[in-house]
Amino acid sequence: MRITNFGKHRKLPFSALLMLSTGIIVMYASSCSTPRNITYFKDVPDSVKQKLVDQSVYNTPVIQPDDILTVTILTLDPTATAVLNQQSAISGPSNNNTNNSSSINTPGGNASVYLVDRDGYVILPLLGKVSVKGRTTDQVRDDIRTKATEYYKDPVVNVRFANFKITVLGDVNKPSSYIMPNEKVTLLDALGMAGDLTIYGKRENVMLIRDNINGKKEIVRFNLNDSKIFSSPYFYLHQGDVIYVEPNKAKVSGSDMEQVRRISIFASILSVVIIIVTRINF
Numbered sequence: 001m002r003i004t005n006f007g008k009h010r011k012l013p014f015s016a017l018l019m020l021s022t023g024i025i026v027m028y029a030s031s032c033s034t035p036r037n038i039t040y041f042k043d044v045p046d047s048v049k050q051k052l053v054d055q056s057v058y059n060t061p062v063i064q065p066d067d068i069l070t071v072t073i074l075t076l077d078p079t080a081t082a083v084l085n086q087q088s089a090i091s092g093p094s095n096n097n098t099n100n101s102s103s104i105n106t107p108g109g110n111a112s113v114y115l116v117d118r119d120g121y122v123i124l125p126l127l128g129k130v131s132v133k134g135r136t137t138d139q140v141r142d143d144i145r146t147k148a149t150e151y152y153k154d155p156v157v158n159v160r161f162a163n164f165k166i167t168v169l170g171d172v173n174k175p176s177s178y179i180m181p182n183e184k185v186t187l188l189d190a191l192g193m194a195g196d197l198t199i200y201g202k203r204e205n206v207m208l209i210r211d212n213i214n215g216k217k218e219i220v221r222f223n224l225n226d227s228k229i230f231s232s233p234y235f236y237l238h239q240g241d242v243i244y245v246e247p248n249k250a251k252v253s254g255s256d257m258e259q260v261r262r263i264s265i266f267a268s269i270l271s272v273v274i275i276i277v278t279r280i281n282f
Contacts, residue, residue: 040203040224056231060136061161061183061238064213067116068163069132069140071124073148074156084125084148085112113162126151134213137161137183166237168194170245171201185237187222187229194243197224202246208234209242 063069073084114122120133127147132140141159148155166185167177173195180189187208197203203224210218220234229235 056233056235058184058236059233060138061164062134062136062213063116063120063132063140063161064211064240065116065118065120065133067132067161067239069114069116069122069137070158070160070162071112071114071122071144072156072158073124073144075148075152076154077152084127161239164239166190166193166239167242168245169242171198171247172196172245173198180237183239187235187237187243190237190241190243191245197245200247202248205246207244207246208237209244210234210238211240 071085075084112125114124116122116132121129121131123129124144124147127144130140130143130147135143137159141157144159145155145157148157161183164180164183164185165177166180168190169175172191175194178190178193187206191197204226206222206224208218208220208222210220212218218234220232222229222232222234
């Protein structure tokens with residue numbers, strides 16, 4: 001009786017067992033595969049030659065306490081120019097009524113660097129205290145030029161951010177903090193500097209974190225599959241913005257060590273079973 005039963009087991013079709021095993025492995029692989037939702041602006045059809053999208057209004061970033069500004073004042077008198085752009089050192093957080101500045105090289109020449117104090121002021125040599133909090137660099141430039149005109153003829157003034165920093169985190173190829181070369185920076189500019197999203201980056205749920213002038217944080221989410229992001233008031237970035245790219249489900253599942261361990265054990269057992277069935281001599 002045992003021999004007969006054993007013989008019946010021996011006659012089980014091996015091809016069916018192999019097909020069943022292959023199917024199970026394929027199902028596991030499919031469940032862990034990466035979604036193909038990786039194309040930007042999918043709502044723009046290939047057949048459309050031109051699609052007009054409302055452009056977001058560019059809101060010029062405003063200066064906040066602890067920002068760092070470069071200020072250049074040029075006059076016809078070289079001696080006066082040297083005094084107005086004199087060098088000193090920035091060290092630590094700003095204090096009230098403290099003028100912190102240093103000299104750096106910029107494309108426009110030698111410029112002094114000023115750390116905005118907690119009350120929103122900078123103090124310039126000879127020109128005195130200038131209120132900058134909540135104002136754009138263009139507005140501050142005009143104020144400084146007005147003050148300088150009282151002492152010098154036709155002064156040329158330039159004001160810009162020295163710390164226009166954007167941080168990109170998460171599933172991008174080069175997560176880091178980046179100092180931007182200008183103030184008009186878009187979300188796509190920042191992602192491009194970070195080497196674009198990885199294949200595991202969740203394109204429909206990119207997060208932007210911003211500190212506003214009132215000391216509160218704003219959190220906004222973008223869908224890179226939708227061209228409506230061009231109309232978002234947050235499409236243009238401000239200094240200090242943080243962009244976070246969330247990993248998709250495939251990345252999260254792949255990083256789950258317990259699941260990886262279970263799959264490895266299952267695959268090992270399945271391999272042993274196949275070897276035994278193929279090698280046993282009845």
